[in-house]
Amino acid sequence: MTRVRTLVLVLAGGAGGRLELLTRERAKPAVPFAGTHRLIDFPLSNCHNAGLEDVWVSQQFNPVSLSDHLANGRPWDLDRTDGGLLILHPRQGHDGRGGFPSGTADALWRAAPMIREFAPEALVVLSADAVYALDYGALVAEHMEAGAPATMVTTEVDPDDAGRYGVVQADGGRVREYVYKPDEPAGNLICNEVFVFAPARALDLLDERGDDNAEEDLGDTLLPLLVDAGDVREHRFDGFWRDVGTIDAYWSTHMELLAESPPIDLDDPGWTILTRAIGRRASARVLPGAEIAAGMLAPGSTVGGRVERSVIGRGAHVEAGATVTDSVLLPGAVVRSGARVERAILDDRVAVGEDARVGARDGDVTLIGLAERIASGAEVPAGGRVPDVG
Numbered sequence: 001m002t003r004v005r006t007l008v009l010v011l012a013g014g015a016g017g018r019l020e021l022l023t024r025e026r027a028k029p030a031v032p033f034a035g036t037h038r039l040i041d042f043p044l045s046n047c048h049n050a051g052l053e054d055v056w057v058s059q060q061f062n063p064v065s066l067s068d069h070l071a072n073g074r075p076w077d078l079d080r081t082d083g084g085l086l087i088l089h090p091r092q093g094h095d096g097r098g099g100f101p102s103g104t105a106d107a108l109w110r111a112a113p114m115i116r117e118f119a120p121e122a123l124v125v126l127s128a129d130a131v132y133a134l135d136y137g138a139l140v141a142e143h144m145e146a147g148a149p150a151t152m153v154t155t156e157v158d159p160d161d162a163g164r165y166g167v168v169q170a171d172g173g174r175v176r177e178y179v180y181k182p183d184e185p186a187g188n189l190i191c192n193e194v195f196v197f198a199p200a201r202a203l204d205l206l207d208e209r210g211d212d213n214a215e216e217d218l219g220d221t222l223l224p225l226l227v228d229a230g231d232v233r234e235h236r237f238d239g240f241w242r243d244v245g246t247i248d249a250y251w252s253t254h255m256e257l258l259a260e261s262p263p264i265d266l267d268d269p270g271w272t273i274l275t276r277a278i279g280r281r282a283s284a285r286v287l288p289g290a291e292i293a294a295g296m297l298a299p300g301s302t303v304g305g306r307v308e309r310s311v312i313g314r315g316a317h318v319e320a321g322a323t324v325t326d327s328v329l330l331p332g333a334v335v336r337s338g339a340r341v342e343r344a345i346l347d348d349r350v351a352v353g354e355d356a357r358v359g360a361r362d363g364d365v366t367l368i369g370l371a372e373r374i375a376s377g378a379e380v381p382a383g384g385r386v387p388d389v390g
Contacts, residue, residue, distance in 0.1 A: 006140050007120035007199075008052050009111065010043050011104050012128040013060030018246045021347060026065035028245070029128035032330050032348070034257055034266060035298035035313045037275045038069050039244065040128040045273045048076040050137035052124070058088040058107050075276045088114075105216040109206040120199055125218070127193040131253055132241040133264060133271050139235055140196055146173075149201040149231040152223070153194035155241050164243075165190035166219040168234065175232040180219030191219070192241055201231065240264045251345055254328045258294045258309050278331075281314055289320060298331070305335070322352075327359065336382075353382035360387075 012029040022031050029040035040057075047055050055078055059066050072078075073085030088111060108125065115123060122140045134153070143151040152175060154168050162185035169177035169186065178191065195218070205225055206213055213221075226232045240263040244250040256263055266273040281300035286292065291306040300315040305322035314331040318324050321337040326344075329335070333346040336354045344359035352358055358380055380386055 004140055004144055005119070005121045006052055006054065006124060006137075007115065007118055007122075008043075008047050008055045008124040008126070008136065009108070009115070010040070010055065010057045010126055010128050011107055012040060012057050012066060013107060014127075014129070019250065020247060022247075022250070022345070023062070025062065027059060027062045029059075030062070030065040030069050031244075031250075032313060033131065033244070033250075034254065035296050035301070035311045035331075037266065037273060039131070040066065040069070041075075041273055041275045042131055042133070043126055043128050044073075044076045044078070045271075046132075046134050046136055048078070048274060049133075049271050050135050052136055052140075053078065053080065054083045054086075054118070054120075056086045056088055056111070057128075058111060060090050060107075063089065069276050071276050075274050102215045103213070103217045103220070105206065105218050105220060105222050106213045108202075108218065108222075109209070109213040112203045112206060115199060115203060123197045123199040123202065125195045125197060129245045130192065130241060130243045131264065132192075132237075132239060133268070133273070134194065134237060134239070136194075139194070142235060143196040143233070146233050148233040149198045150223075150226045151196040151233045151235055152178075152191045153237050154189050154234045155192045155237045156188050157190055157243075159185070159188040162188045162190055165192070166223065170234045170236075173233055174230070175227050175234050176230075178219070178223050178227040178232070180217070180223070191223070192237065192243070194237075202226070247345065251328060251343075254311050255309065255326065258296065258311070260294075278314055284312075287320065290318075305337075316346075326361075339380075351379040353380055353384060355382055356380045356384045356386075358386045 014028055019028060019031060031039050033039055067087060078085035122143060124136055163182055166178055166180045167182055167185045167187060168175055168189045168191055205222055242253045244253050284297035284299060285302045287304035290303045292303060293308045295307040296311045298312060298314040301312045302317045303312060304320035305318045307318055308325045310324045310327045312329050316329040316331060316333045318335045319337045322335040323340045324335055325342045327341050328345045330346060330348045332349040334351040335341050336352060338355040339352045340357050341352060342359040342361055
């Protein structure tokens with residue numbers, strides 16, 4: 001079978017403002033996940049497992065945090081002499097396409113000359129802010145067999161969340177309606193921001209619009225044009241898929257991983273989610289007297305207190321006498337003796353002082369309030385309370 005010349009373009013330049021302080025000092029795709037990984041590990045691992053070797057990452061917001069993690073593509077076997085990982089930076093130029101992209105359509109249009117030069121038969125375009133395992137290679141094969149100018153991956157979400165996405169109406173594998181972020185969604189079948197394009201058709205449409213692509217996402221114009229022309233097929237994805245682009249979604253997805261039978265296995269030998277190893281961290285340490293119930297402990301972490309239904313990131317420390325419940329501790333966070341952390345996210349290097357209280361058992365407001373008040377490197381003083389309930 002002739003191999004399809006495929007280019008994968010990961011659009012990783014968004015600010016991720018809905019993740020609040022988690023993206024103040026880092027790119028959204030570089031946000032830590034599950035104690036050991038970063039969000040961009042999912043699309044890059046999907047590429048590796050599918051045997052796709054030409055991957056471009058378009059970045060913009062806080063790019064150093066992402067470039068540092070990408071490490072020339074080595075963790076995903078993309079550090080190649082010919083092909084492999086290419087990082088697309090905002091650039092100056094004389095072709096009218098320089099500067100900072102202002103939307104996903106704009107980013108794709110600015111990269112169009114390079115894409116045409118590469119001359120792929122199939123162009124896979126995707127975001128880097130969701131947790132899922134998907135065989136992009138099989139998706140490309142399906143797309144080529146159908147002969148459609150575009151294929152979008154669709155999945156069902158909670159009806160209350162559908163308005164955050166492009167809502168799809170499909171029949172017999174063909175997308176007959178696409179509405180981007182509607183106020184009143186007509187259903188809960190959405191496009192999960194994974195696409196395969198026949199490059200010429202998509203890039204020609206973007207070139208026709210030129211500078212009008214500014215401020216636009218793919219869902220604003222390009223996808224509606226293709227759908228209205230009857231040119232879009234759907235690939236229905238029934239597996240686990242979670243957009244973790246909000247604080248609540250980020251937290252709840254971690255809680256799903258702590259179930260007795262988690263919905264996705266990051267260490268599945270048949271589809272491992274790879275990541276960059278940070279330093280040479282030793283195994284996690286569980287000290288005498290510690291209690292752990294449904295926890296994920298990353299390398300270099302230390303637990304001396306009680307951990308219940310929580311993720312303890314690389315190098316994080318829960319001291320003896322401390323309690324962490326229903327929470328996510330990012331790398332380097334410290335919970336000191338006597339402190340209690342409940343239903344919370346502690347950012348990188350946050351320290352919770354002795355006998356302090358962070359979070360509450362119910363409601364999302366506490367979680368959001370925590371994210372608003374604790375930044376990387378901050379400390380909750382001994383005996384302090386966040387939120388302050390008087």
